Amino acid sequence: MINTIIFDFGDIFVNLDKEASIEAFRKLGLDGPNEELVALNDQFEKGQISEEKFLNGFLKYIPNASLEEIKAAWNLVIGDFPLERLEFLQMLCGRYKMFLLTNTDQIHIAHFEELVGSTFAGDFYRCFEKVYYSYEMGMRKPDVEIFNYIIRKHDLSPKRTLFIDDKKENTDAARQAGLQVWNLQVGEEDVVHLFDKKFETA
Structure with missing residues (x-):
């Protein structure tokens, strides 16, 4: 039976609005993501480059934009966080060991915490044994x-x-590591319906 759950963050708890961000960048003169910016994002999400270097990377393609405008457009991807998802997570506390594992960067996390407020963010983070960015x-x-x-770190089965x-x-990668998985279909499924799925839940 399952005794541990590792959750992704974006589109699992917080809704993402990728189109809003793409449209904001389009208004700044950037016609969609390209290979160089995708590679830059990968580096930023691994903590290999600074926030300044990441934001400055956009200036090659939108030289007339300010760093503030670029940051604002970047943050538009972070949408709302339905309260029912937090309440569902709180209901699971104590029944499972829970972790958050997300591909993200310091700009998005700071914006999320500002958006929902310190009380909501604190309540969310307290549900997890450890949050992994x-x-x-x-x-x-x-x-x-x-x-x-x-x-290995938490001696999980x-x-x-x-x-x-x-x-x-x-x-797919998690399955390679031996984990049970739920590839949640955004728009069709919601994490609050976890117990409708056929897992060996504890």
Whole structure:
């Protein structure tokens, strides 16, 4: 039976509005993401470059934009956090060991905490034994080693651990590490319906 749950963050708890961010960048003159910016984002999510270097990377393509405008457009991806998801998570506290594992950066996390407020953010973080941000770990999903690290660090039983993520490449990597997985379909499924799924829940 499952005794541990590892959750992704974006589109599992906090809703993401990728189109709003893309549209904001379009208004600044950037016609969608490109390979160089995607690579820059990967580096930033691994904590390999500073916030300043990341934001300055956009200036090559939108030289007339200010760093404040770039940061604001970047943060538009962070949407609302439905209260029912926090209440569901709180209901699970004490029944399972729970972890948060997310590919993210310091800009998005700071913006999220400002958006929901310190009380809400504190209530959310307290549900987890440990919160893992990719930019602090120096690695990101779907690297299998990120799952192996958490398994070793907390002496977890992979077959009794469930990983929930909206991206198939991430749940595929977790499955390689021996974990049970739920590849949640955004817009069709919600994490609050976890117990409708056929897992060996504790």
